[in-house]
Amino acid sequence: MTDAGRGTVALTGASGFIGAAIARHLISRGWRLRLLVRPGSQARLPSLPATRVITGSLADPMVLKQLLAGAQALVHCAGAVRGLTRADFDRVNVSGVQALLDAADDALRVVHISSLAARHPRLSHYAASKRAGEQLVQTCLPPARRVILRPPAVYGPGDRELRPLLDRIMQGLALIPAPRDARFSLLHVNDLATAVACLLSGSAAWGCTHEPDDGQPGGYAWQDLLAAIARLRQGSVRALTVPGPALSALGACNELLARLTGRAPMLTRGKARELRWPDWVATGNASLLAIGWRPVIHLDQGLRDTLP
Template identity: 45%
Template structure:
């Protein structure tokens, strides 16, 4: 019998898409969940409950598996002290256990394009550190591994980009990015197929990926695509100054310390939002694995904004 595939962060936005596609492709699955239960039920799916600090749970997850896709990560926090235990230390732990527990010791890490610019924020620095920790374990043990750096991800169940797209579809178009900034986008299903393709290959290294739209998008182009999908005319563009964003982010950071919550909008996140170049290149992953995206932005948004759709539980992305 073919060994199962292990997935961490299985109950999140990306994790659910990945689990669904692995099962649809005929893989047996073992999925790690922590606080949020996994909505998917399937006879070929085994759920392991535990956190990334729980070595016993991680060993149960990966024992006898054909490799692991490490999705779980932290996207909200104030400082590197919040992010590093999850986004760096846990990557090394998963890699180390995979080396001895998996029958085919291979790790695919779903990182973030933010890791390309670690100086921008504590989050970006932690994702860069996680990639370095994986490389260190691989160098020491001979573990086979690969890293995916996706750009901003959207799709059914997303509660980060999708609310913004819905706002644009109603005619109010906030523009928080710097003038002239460009970014790539990716549908969550394409990220899932890329991770599976990479896991099943022997390709090693770090790979960026995008939706096939060379050169990425500017904010105006994104808004125009949303408006075409929604079947409406030009909405009201509202450019948000960087100084205003930084002021709100600073206040949010102070409030999070007083009220003890983990913030999303922080000065570091504003640095990411205002960075001028989040454009990716698919060449390396396409050459290494044959993967190509299936959803450009218009096609990906059509079932989300272009007609009524069944509401499902929206969960936070594990990747930014």
């Protein structure tokens, strides 16, 4: 089957880094889009044809009915990545998922964008909330109507989470927040968007949880990333490892500051445990062979796309 004229996809999180890339790619494949955005986030939306924007919250059942009415599929990208308490994350990553499932009709297919962090829910409130969101999707939908993607660290043009770290390394200094022997997978955002489009084009590989990556066997060591950026900047990179206790102490300070200011922190003690975990290597792409997807953007090219 071809994508042209396939119908309407509802998309949450389109004002974010991953959601915007998925939106652009689905439009290029001939899908019409219906986007849910929070009030005040409209300015961050990509400018796309064949798109209807619905402003509102995952907590509003009437808004969700508008979002999903007549749609053939939902791609759920919205997620809370900053917070202090488990409730801060659950509000979007669990309750928001439940609200979408409650609003869905019996034919809607759901691509649920989770996170590799969901493999280890004990590490952080974020990881626990992502695992709980996955479990809701698995419990409430039959296999033919659900697929879960657990991407590893996603990067590319427009990234705001990894970019500060990459910029620092590009300047010649790497503050490594993990053990030197840690390994991790990477995935360029455009390859992730292509995987979503391939899944929506048919029924193969549905009913599963996939952990796609850029095809690097065994993932990367930190030295691999530093060497790639050194090639790009045509100069050496100095590496300093941040001690685990120092990272945890900084997370604790951020939590205290958050309680005083009411601003949600990114680095908490839970996030520090995630960063210190030694194995964030995805299981790879064998489970996605049936949809004909292959990653095409590997590290050197991806960094050229991402960094000035």
